[in-house]
Amino acid sequence: MNQSFNAVTPMKRHVLVVEDEPLLALDLADELSRAGFDVLGPATTVASALGLLEVGRCDAAVLDVLLGNELSAPIVLRLQALRIPFVVITGYSSEQLSPEFACAVVLSKPARAEELISTLEKCIKGGDDCSPAR
Amino acid sequence: MSIERAASQGVTMNRMADTAWLSTERFSAPDPLRLNAARPDDDATSLAVLSGKPVNILLVDDEHMNLTVLETILDNPAYRLIKADSADQALLALLADEFALLILDIRMPGATGIELARMIKQRKKTADIPIIFLTAYYNEDQHVLEGYGAGAVDYLHKPVNADILRSKVSVFARLHRMKREIEASNAALRAEVAGRRRAQQQLSELNEILEQRVLARTRDLRASAALLQATTDNASVGLASVDLERTCSFANPAYCRMFGTGDDVVSKPLHEVLSTATAARIAPLLDRAFAGERKTCEISAASVSGDTDRSRFYSLIFEPERDADDNINGVVIVAFDITERKKTEEHVQLLLREVNHRAKNMLSVVSAIARQTKAPSQDEYVRRLSGRIQALAASHDLLSSKQWQDIAITELIRTQLSHFEALMGTRVMIDGPPVSLTATGAQFIGMVVHELATNAVKHGSLSNQVGRVMLSWDIERLPSTDRFKISWVETDGPPVVRPTQRGYGSTVIKNMAELSLEGRVTLDFPPSGLLWHLECPAMKILATDSTATMQT
Numbered sequence: 280m281n282q283s284f285n286a287v288t289p290m291k292r293h294v295l296v297v298e299d300e301p302l303l304a305l306d307l308a309d310e311l312s313r314a315g316f317d318v319l320g321p322a323t324t325v326a327s328a329l330g331l332l333e334v335g336r337c338d339a340a341v342l343d344v345l346l347g348n349e350l351s352a353p354i355v356l357r358l359q360a361l362r363i364p365f366v367v368i369t370g371y372s373s374e375q376l377s378p379e380f381a382c383a384v385v386l387s388k389p390a391r392a393e394e395l396i397s398t399l400e401k402c403i404k405g406g407d408d409c410s411p412a413r
Numbered sequence: 414m415s416i417e418r419a420a421s422q423g424v425t426m427n428r429m430a431d432t433a434w435l436s437t438e439r440f441s442a443p444d445p446l447r448l449n450a451a452r453p454d455d456d457a458t459s460l461a462v463l464s465g466k467p468v469n470i471l472l473v474d475d476e477h478m479n480l481t482v483l484e485t486i487l488d489n490p491a492y493r494l495i496k497a498d499s500a501d502q503a504l505l506a507l508l509a510d511e512f513a514l515l516i517l518d519i520r521m522p523g524a525t526g527i528e529l530a531r532m533i534k535q536r537k538k539t540a541d542i543p544i545i546f547l548t549a550y551y552n553e554d555q556h557v558l559e560g561y562g563a564g565a566v567d568y569l570h571k572p573v574n575a576d577i578l579r580s581k582v583s584v585f586a587r588l589h590r591m592k593r594e595i596e597a598s599n600a601a602l603r604a605e606v607a608g609r610r611r612a613q614q615q616l617s618e619l620n621e622i623l624e625q626r627v628l629a630r631t632r633d634l635r636a637s638a639a640l641l642q643a644t645t646d647n648a649s650v651g652l653a654s655v656d657l658e659r660t661c662s663f664a665n666p667a668y669c670r671m672f673g674t675g676d677d678v679v680s681k682p683l684h685e686v687l688s689t690a691t692a693a694r695i696a697p698l699l700d701r702a703f704a705g706e707r708k709t710c711e712i713s714a715a716s717v718s719g720d721t722d723r724s725r726f727y728s729l730i731f732e733p734e735r736d737a738d739d740n741i742n743g744v745v746i747v748a749f750d751i752t753e754r755k756k757t758e759e760h761v762q763l764l765l766r767e768v769n770h771r772a773k774n775m776l777s778v779v780s781a782i783a784r785q786t787k788a789p790s791q792d793e794y795v796r797r798l799s800g801r802i803q804a805l806a807a808s809h810d811l812l813s814s815k816q817w818q819d820i821a822i823t824e825l826i827r828t829q830l831s832h833f834e835a836l837m838g839t840r841v842m843i844d845g846p847p848v849s850l851t852a853t854g855a856q857f858i859g860m861v862v863h864e865l866a867t868n869a870v871k872h873g874s875l876s877n878q879v880g881r882v883m884l885s886w887d888i889e890r891l892p893s894t895d896r897f898k899i900s901w902v903e904t905d906g907p908p909v910v911r912p913t914q915r916g917y918g919s920t921v922i923k924n925m926a927e928l929s930l931e932g933r934v935t936l937d938f939p940p941s942g943l944l945w946h947l948e949c950p951a952m953k954i955l956a957t958d959s960t961a962t963m964q965t
Contacts, residue, residue: 300777301781301857302925303777305920321928369773371765372769388777389781
């Protein structure tokens with residue numbers, strides 16, 4: 280873990296990373312920690328992601344839609360319930376996504392690290408405008 | 414014989430008188446005026462010329478002189494004059510030819526003219542030939558002649574008046590001609606009657622044949638109607654026809670099944686047979702079909718009201734039906750079940766989406782590799798990155814050829830180590846049971862083997878001439894769960910140097926395994942050579958049936 284640089288914020292934000300492709304998960308974690316986030320995970324399954332949400336502090340999340348054979352929809356519902364902002368990264372086009380993802384901020388794979396980080400920061404600042412739990 | 418006798422009796426007796434009457438003024442040169450004037454036998458002439466064939470007249474007289482005189486009087490192209498100087502000759506002539514008239518001298522030696530006449534009248538064939546008797550004296554033979562009665566017999570007194578003779582001959586000739594014509598037309602009539610009878614016969618024969626053909630055709634029709642019935646009854650294609658009143662006039666079982674109409678659709682209005690939605694949908698198409706256009710549409714059975722499988726899709730064709738005068742008198746509806754095609758289309762869509770998804774995932778992986786790859790120079794960076802992308806591509810080929818499941822581990826390893834084909838079995842040894850990997854497991858092993866091999870060539874045991882690599886794997890059976898173990902052991906390489914920088918390689922061979930396989934990775938650098946070891950739950954990396962196969 281690289282904890283040496285943190286000029287932007289005195290307190291690091293904790294970001295949950297959910298991605299089943301290990302290399303992508305590690306790369307995402309790498310990019311996020313370099314951008315000053317504390318990475319929660321990465322989780323490669325729905326169960327492990329929900330488990331991490333129970334035990335750790337979480338300020339935001341980055342998640343893939345399809346984890347192996349399961350959809351990450353339960354994680355989305357949980358995040359919305361907890362009013363935690365999140366960004367979805369997927370190879371699917373947004374109209375292919377199930378209704379749970381309707382109001383989510385979606386980035387298409389492959390996402391540029393800079394774009395992901397700026398989007399994530401916007402979501403954190405914008406509060407809960409992308410998690411209107413119905 | 415009696416003729417001969419009669420002839421010899423009367424010869425001398427009449428000779429003089431006979432000659433006398435013929436040689437009188439009556440038979441001098443013909444009057445030029447008379448020749449030109451209309452003569453009684455003029456039309457006989459024209460008739461003869463017209464009909465082309467002269468009538469035969471038999472002149473019978475024992476006196477040659479008299480015959481010559483008669484010949485002269487009756488000289489006419491319409492007549493063919495046959496002379497006979499005895500009853501015998503006359504009879505012979507009568508046998509040979511058909512005669513219109515006989516001019517007969519009553520008094521002849523041998524058989525008299527009367528006897529000859531009697532014989533002629535008795536013979537059936539000659540009975541109808543008219544006879545003009547020439548008599549020498551008035552009254553002499555009157556009573557005899559009257560015995561013959563009816564019109565076919567006439568007589569003239571000598572000396573003969575040429576005009577009267579010609580006139581009478583002309584009358585008989587005409588009679589004969591008329592008789593001949595009547596006979597001819599009778600014959601023609603008979604021929605015609607026979608012809609008609611024949612035609613009638615042929616007609617009735619034809620009728621018979623026709624009737625048989627009709628019977629055969631009816632049989633064929635019945636058979637083909639039965640075939641058609643069986644075909645439409647058992648067809649998977651729905652068939653129905655609609656008449657001008659928009660009433661269903663026919664529907665086969667498949668159609669009734671598709672639209673859940675029950676069997677009694679015939680003569681019901683179409684909107685009663687279909688749901689309101691379906692009826693509204695097809696009404697405009699039906700209108701166009703009645704206007705002569707062939708229309709098609711696709712409908713979902715979900716809009717059909719009847720009791721039917723609503724998950725199905727149908728393609729409908731509306732085909733105008735025409736009568737013999739080419740007027741549209743109905744529309745045939747052909748309904749195909751296209752559910753399978755729809756499913757295939759959906760499946761193709763799904764696959765395309767999946768392909769797109771996988772491509773994007775792969776691009777993400779590639780860009781992650783690019784980001785994670787570190788190198789001291791640009792050239793080295795490109796070399797390392799392209800090596801990694803090629804390793805990924807090689808695994809990918811194998812994965813897609815196996816449809817992303819059950820990848821044989823040996824095949825995968827050989828693919829990744831194809832550069833070291835020459836060293837196989839001598840410096841590069843692989844050993845382990847023939848298990849199959851999951852797609853994730855295969856991708857991981859592929860990447861790891863590439864990284865380890867690249868490192869071995871660059872820094873490890875494959876960078877000198879004698880170093881060796883042993884890649885081995887096994888499954889450890891434990892009561893709780895099976896565990897998969899794989900290790901890469903290098904020996905006889907150059908002195909081992911622990912790397913100072915942790916780059917992509919270590920991410921792959923250590924972190925990835927821990928993250929995705931819940932495995933434990935050991936990476937060690939003893940003096941003998943690099944040592945990499947992975948141990949993880951078998952179910953995380955092996956295809957499910959692979960472990961089952963191993964246990965048997």
